[in-house]
Amino acid sequence: xxxxxxxxxxxxxxxxxxxxxxxxxxxxxxxxxxxxxxxxxxxxxxxxxxxxxxxxxxxxxxxxxxxxxxxxxxxxxxxxxxxxxxxxxxxxxxxxxxxxxxxxxxxxxxxxxxxxxxxxxxxxxxxxxxxxxxxxxxxxxxxxxxxxxxxxxxxxxxxxxxxxxxxxxxxxxxxxxxxxxxxxxxxxxxxxxxxxxxxxxxxxxxxxxxxxxxxxxxxxxxxxxxxxxxxxxxxxxxxxxxxxxxxxxxxxxxxxxxxxxxxxxxxxxxxxxxxxxxxxxxxxxxxxxxxxxxxxxxxxxxxxxxxxxxxxxxxxxxxxxxxxxxxxxxxxxxxxxxxxxxxxxxxxxxxxxxxxxxxxxxxxxxxxxxxxxxxxxxxxxxxxxxxxxxxxxxxxxxxxxxxxxxxxxxx
Amino acid sequence: xxxxxxxxxxxxxxxxxxxxxxxxxxxxxxxxxxxxxxxxxxxxxxxxxxxxxxxxxxxxxxxxxxxxxxxxxxxxxxxxxxxxxxxxxxxxxxxxxxxxxxxxxxxxxxxxxxxxxxxxxxxx
Numbered sequence: 180x181x182x183x184x185x186x187x188x189x190x191x192x193x194x195x196x197x198x199x200x201x202x203x204x205x206x207x208x209x210x211x212x213x214x215x216x217x218x219x220x221x222x223x224x225x226x227x228x229x230x231x232x233x234x235x236x237x238x239x240x241x242x243x244x245x246x247x248x249x250x251x252x253x254x255x256x257x258x259x260x261x262x263x264x265x266x267x268x269x270x271x272x273x274x275x276x277x278x279x280x281x282x283x284x285x286x287x288x289x290x291x292x293x294x295x296x297x298x299x300x301x302x303x304x305x306x307x308x309x310x311x312x313x314x315x316x317x318x319x320x321x322x323x324x325x326x327x328x329x330x331x332x333x334x335x336x337x338x339x340x341x342x343x344x345x346x347x348x349x350x351x352x353x354x355x356x357x358x359x360x361x362x363x364x365x366x367x368x369x370x371x372x373x374x375x376x377x378x379x380x381x382x383x384x385x386x387x388x389x390x391x392x393x394x395x396x397x398x399x400x401x402x403x404x405x406x407x408x409x410x411x412x413x414x415x416x417x418x419x420x421x422x423x424x425x426x427x428x429x430x431x432x433x434x435x436x437x438x439x440x441x442x443x444x445x446x447x448x449x450x451x452x453x454x455x456x457x458x459x460x461x462x463x464x465x466x467x468x469x470x471x472x473x474x475x476x477x478x479x480x481x482x483x484x485x486x487x488x489x490x491x492x493x494x495x496x497x498x499x500x501x502x503x504x505x506x507x508x509x510x511x512x513x514x515x516x517x518x519x520x521x522x523x524x525x526x527x528x529x530x531x532x533x534x535x536x537x538x539x540x541x542x543x544x545x546x547x548x549x550x551x552x553x554x555x556x557x558x559x560x561x562x563x564x565x566x567x568x569x570x571x572x573x574x575x576x577x578x579x580x581x582x583x584x585x586x587x588x589x590x
Numbered sequence: 591x592x593x594x595x596x597x598x599x600x601x602x603x604x605x606x607x608x609x610x611x612x613x614x615x616x617x618x619x620x621x622x623x624x625x626x627x628x629x630x631x632x633x634x635x636x637x638x639x640x641x642x643x644x645x646x647x648x649x650x651x652x653x654x655x656x657x658x659x660x661x662x663x664x665x666x667x668x669x670x671x672x673x674x675x676x677x678x679x680x681x682x683x684x685x686x687x688x689x690x691x692x693x694x695x696x697x698x699x700x701x702x703x704x705x706x707x708x709x710x711x712x713x714x
Contacts, residue, residue: 361646364675364697365602372608372701404697411677 243318243339249332251275263318263341265311276337280308283315292322296335299324305342316343349417356414360407367407370400409542413525416549424466424553426577426585431505432459434467435493438474445482452490461495463503464577464585469550473558476543477507477570483536484511484568501573502556511535513564522560523548531564547572593619594712597638599629599655600673601647605696609642609673612701613708626650630658633665640708643690645674645681653681656688669711673704 237244243263246255256271264280271279284306295302302322309315318339325333374397380390435455446453481491489510498504514522514529521527526541548558551572562568596618600606606622613620621636623629627650633641645652652672659665672685672693682693691711694704
């Protein structure tokens with residue numbers, strides 16, 4: 180081996196060095212290419228594993244997931260789709276949900292859904308669908324759109340959750356509460372009426388202590404009646420159909436005067452000043468009895484929590500988006516900052532509430548907001564602890580035309 | 591002046607007793623029925639000035655009784671106040687569409703307030 184090299188050496192001594200360098204550099208380059216190929220291969224394998232992982236995750240998700248083209252034609256369906264709807268993968272691909280389990284909602288419903296999707300906003304709703312075997316089911320659906328970097332719609336991802344069971348359980352729970360509440364009212368009425376008769380002390384033979392005890396029975400009974408009424412309101416609120424509101428036109432002031440009359444005892448006892456800045460002639464289109472419940476709740480809270488000799492302010496302003504915004508402002512103990520967000524939760528009471536009103540049940544504001552929302556308005560609160568709180572609620576302004584439509588729909 | 595006649599149609603004996611006692615005290619002539627069927631018969635024979643009528647009752651419920659009475663010549667114009675512990679809108683609407691003067695949830699009212707309502711309707 181050495182010999183030819185040494186023989187050749189004199190002829191190509193420089194070339195040999197050059198060749199070596201070329202060879203080395205080629206080897207380097209090849210190594211780089213090889214390394215990059217290996218890296219690509221690994222990346223590719225990783226991507227395959229990733230995509231398999233994703234596919235596996237999506238496939239085995241308990242929620243029903245479909246991917247469709249921008250027109251709604253299904254290109255992928257996970258395993259839960261078959262479990263929920265009864266249609267196999269092969270039966271759904273190439274078709275639209277509307278031709279399979281969907282298509283049972285109103286035209287308006289679908290129009291609104293597509294309008295939202297085309298605006299590339301996520302769409303969420305509850306839908307009544309039908310399985311392959313004809314069985315109806317209730318689904319909570321979420322549709323989101325996926326676009327490329329130019330904003331062109333690529334595909335839609337639809338996620339459905341079968342909430343039929345949850346709906347049934349909640350319906351049963353509410354029917355039960357409704358039934359029990361009605362049954363409770365009858366004996367509570369008996370107590371109320373006979374205590375009322377006794378408290379009159381017609382024969383004059385009850386001693387003051389006995390009358391006081393009767394008064395305690397009466398107070399407890401009234402609280403129980405209030406609680407049953409609140410529970411009924413809640414079961415109504417949570418059966419899905421919200422509150423049925425029967426709207427008519429009335430002056431808001433008539434409501435204010437009635438509510439102030441109902442709270443006059445505490446207002447006088449605490450020497451509170453009521454500053455009412457709501458115009459006497461302001462007309463609203465709402466459910467009188469229900470809106471009274473809202474105002475009654477806010478005003479009675481304000482009187483309970485406002486300190487003696489302080490003021491309560493009632494005002495209204497207009498807002499382009501929200502319509503009329505009413506405010507009930509008090510100079511009370513206020514609400515701790517970290518608890519402000521929880522004021523409208525069912526059964527929630529702020530830490531400092533019990534000192535002023537030990538008997539509250541934490542349901543009033545939850546119900547009041549439910550009533551306002553049934554009027555397509557909303558309710559919110561601003562407060563600073565030890566300075567007071569302002570509760571706002573909005574009522575949309577209803578045009579004369581829509582008022583007419585509303586009363587016709589109720590007939 | 592002749593006493594005003596009140597018919598109480600109520601299946602709960604405790605509540606019927608309290609109502610009857612209160613209206614007698616207030617100088618009304620009182621009759622009571624335990625269900626809608628009995629109430630309908632009694633209403634036809636005594637022709638009361640006012641009926642206080644419960645809704646959920648055995649044999650015949652209050653709304654059916656009211657509907658049947660409104661179909662008769664004698665019962666078209668009798669004043670009725672529905673007195674019940676159901677507060678759903680549908681029942682209220684149905685009662686008011688049958689010319690019930692008012693619809694009161696029993697547990698929300700004192701006896702004295704119910705008497706005041708009755709007097710308001712009768713104009714006494």
